[in-house]
Amino acid sequence: MQMLKHNLFEQRTIGMPASCGETLFLEGEPCDEVFEIRKGMARAVSMSREGERQILAFFFPGDFIGLPLSRHHRYSVEAVTDLVHVRHSTQRWQESLARTCQEDSSMLKSVWREEKAFIERGLILxxxxxxxxxxxxxxxxxxxxxxxxxxxxxxxxxxxxxxxxxxxxxxxxxxxxxxxxxxxxxxxxxxxxxxxxxxxxxxxxxxxxx
Amino acid sequence: MQMLKHNLFEQRTIGMPASCGETLFLEGEPCDEVFEIRKGMARAVSMSREGERQILAFFFPGDFIGLPLSRHHRYSVEAVTDLVHVRHSTQRWQESLARTCQEDSSMLKSVWREEKAFIERGLILxxxxxxxxxxxxxxxxxxxxxxxxxxxxxxxxxxxxxxxxxxxxxxxxxxxxxxxxxxxxxxxxxxxxxxxxxxxxxxxxxxxxx
DNA sequence: CGGTGCCTTGAGTAGGTTCAATGTTTGTGG
DNA sequence: CCACAAACATTGAACCTACTCAAGGCACCG
The missing domain is CATH 1.10.10.10 (Winged helix-like DNA-binding domain superfamily/Winged helix DNA-binding domain)
Structure with a gap:
């Protein structure tokens, strides 16, 4: 098992609690941190101008969200249940991606999981x-x-x-x-x-x- | 303009034509190549077991699709119109990602554009x-x-x-x-x-x- | 014990699907 | 160049699903 070595983000850091309903980050905020869900459940929410609320995806333990694919977050994320999460510096995430993505694709997989969550809703709808x-x-x-x-x-x-x-x-x-x-x-x-x-x-x- | 330097994939290679209706790749095939759309329009298609066809996204010039986020393609892509595209080796794409993603995020942006296409449909539906x-x-x-x-x-x-x-x-x-x-x-x-x-x-x- | 938020149930309605028939465009072969 | 076929677009009518509105029930919290 060399999994741990590959991905800085899998273990080691201490989880922070967030209680049900709490907002982890808001649509439009700069992507300074990557959020890892350790326990519980979160939802991605998008708001149209008139306050029409849509839930775009749900996230579960092991998911990394708020990836710095663009400069600003495209959706807000809120805790659905009480949850435990870890915030990683975007910069370190990116460095780690650069380091690992030649050998294996473990970090690209986390990108994939975010994307998958959105595709999934499309398929369902x-x-x-x-x-x-x-x-x-x-x-x-x-x-x-x-x-x-x-x-x-x-x-x-x-x-x-x-x-x-x-x-x-x-x-x-x-x-x-x-x-x-x-x-x-x-x-x-x-x-x-x-x-x-x-x-x-x-x-x-x-x-x-x- | 140093854009060209950053991203190997933007220019230089020669586009290949595909005619309307042609399949670029199939759901389930291994992710050996990354496809760049240069001209025209493509669609991502998913098939349920019973032959229910769903169009998940449309792609346009400048989009990179079939990114190696997972081992196998999660959707098929077909030409909607006659189009021009470029096939890049997945390996070189990944190397280039590793090289550039510390300095700027131009390649992560192309990941984002793929993801955005799926989110967009969710928002519309x-x-x-x-x-x-x-x-x-x-x-x-x-x-x-x-x-x-x-x-x-x-x-x-x-x-x-x-x-x-x-x-x-x-x-x-x-x-x-x-x-x-x-x-x-x-x-x-x-x-x-x-x-x-x-x-x-x-x-x-x-x-x-x- | 009363309140608040969420879930449940019913009735009526509007909007979208289905089915079926007709019109239009494009491409093919004579 | 024309005739025909195939695919796609259009229109109408009947049906049915899911929405809205409204009222009541249940559970948790102070």
């Missing part, structure tokens, strides 16, 4: 039908969320899901209800869920099942 | 109302397309627009008609358009105007 979008989202979520006793912790207001899916909160609520009734997911509590029939959920996500 | 999405798309397009006599060359089938906007072709057609009737855009031919009232188009895009 491109689907027809609110149930298909919701299903696709749950599948993605379940791969990132910590699981215990077979239950995913869904510490995410439905309003956020709605904003991410470009749907109304009511539609999200009804969609979840529908999935429960179809026994495809279980939700013993509002903030816990389990996928009971992954195959059927996939079918829904692909728009095959009604 | 997040809007409510087909007219708003279409308007937002036209605004973006008009900034990229070559203009002559005040007319943008829209060498883009409406079906592609529909796929990009996650709408049916009929809706796109009716939307364009509506914009023409409102005198916000002019379309003397099917493949030419001009924005007559940018301000009103923006309002539509923001969902303010009906």
């Amino acid at each position: 491109g689907r027809v039908g609110a149930l298909a979008r919701l299903s696709a989202f749950l599948i993605v979520l379940s791969k990132h969320l910590p699981t215990e006793h077979g239950l995913c912790a869904l510490e995410l207001p439905q309003t956020d899901i709605a904003s991410y899916l470009a749907a109304s909160p009511e539609t999200v609520c009804r969609g979840l209800k529908r999935l429960r009734e179809m026994q495809i997911i279980a939700m013993p509590r509002r903030d816990r869920f389990a996928i009971q029939y992954p195959a059927r959920l996939e079918l829904l996500a692909e728009g095959i099942l009604a | 997040g809007r409510v109302g087909a007219l708003a999405r279409l308007s937002a798309f036209l605004i973006v397009l008009s900034k990229h397309l070559p203009t002559e006599h005040g007319l943008c060359a829209l060498e883009l089938p409406q079906t592609d627009i529909a796929s990009y906007l996650a709408a049916s072709p009929e809706t796109v057609c009716r939307g364009l008609k509506r914009l023409r009737e409102m005198q916000i855009i002019a379309m003397p031919r099917r493949d030419r358009f001009a924005i007559q009232y940018p301000a009103r188009l923006e309002l539509l895009a923001e969902g303010i105007l009906a």
Whole structure:
């Protein structure tokens, strides 16, 4: 295991806490720091001039965000849950990128993960039908969320899901209800869920099942 | 002007032609080459298992695509119009990135442009109302397309627009008609358009105007 | 115990999809 | 040069989904 050597940013530094709702950085601010999520969940938010809020992506432990690809941040990032994160100096990140990107591509991968998060939403929003979008989202979520006793912790207001899916909160609520009734997911509590029939959920996500 | 020195990829190499409809690379292929668009227009396409086709992004002259952020391409790229492009070795691209990314961020910018293309679609798909999405798309397009006599060359089938906007072709057609009737855009031919009232188009895009 | 924020449910409506038919443009071969 | 085919664009009508509006329920917090 030489992973540690390659990437300065993986370990070593001490995580800082941020509490639910806190803003890590704002759209338009200069890219001085790279943020690494260690624990919890964050959201990328974009605001149109008239205050229309859109959630562009969610980020999970291991993700690096606010990469200095442009001079200023193109989106704000807020903590969805309480989280632990690390701030790295942009300059050191860039140096480390220069150093490692000839040998391996571990740091380019972190660039990729940021990009992937945005592509993912595009793919989800491109689907027809609110149930298909919701299903696709749950599948993605379940791969990132910590699981215990077979239950995913869904510490995410439905309003956020709605904003991410470009749907109304009511539609999200009804969609979840529908999935429960179809026994495809279980939700013993509002903030816990389990996928009971992954195959059927996939079918829904692909728009095959009604 | 020291731009040329920084980035190996900007000039010098000879462009190769590709004709309308041609595939530059396929989803799943290894990232051996980086593609630079010199002239024309390309589209990123993703296929779901059942053959559901989605257009994820459009690319324009100056864009670098197929960046080696992951081992395999996450989307296919096809020529929308006849185009001229350059293929760079991934290895040399990476070396050049390592060399330049300490001094300036010109190459990181090209990473950013790829990412931006995906974010852009997310922002557009997040809007409510087909007219708003279409308007937002036209605004973006008009900034990229070559203009002559005040007319943008829209060498883009409406079906592609529909796929990009996650709408049916009929809706796109009716939307364009509506914009023409409102005198916000002019379309003397099917493949030419001009924005007559940018301000009103923006309002539509923001969902303010009906 | 009352408040506040979020979730849930219902009813009515508007907007977009689908289906189907027609029109237009482009390219091809006679 | 014309005729025909294929692909794309346009239009209308019926249907249906998801949104809006509005009211009530639940849970957490002081």
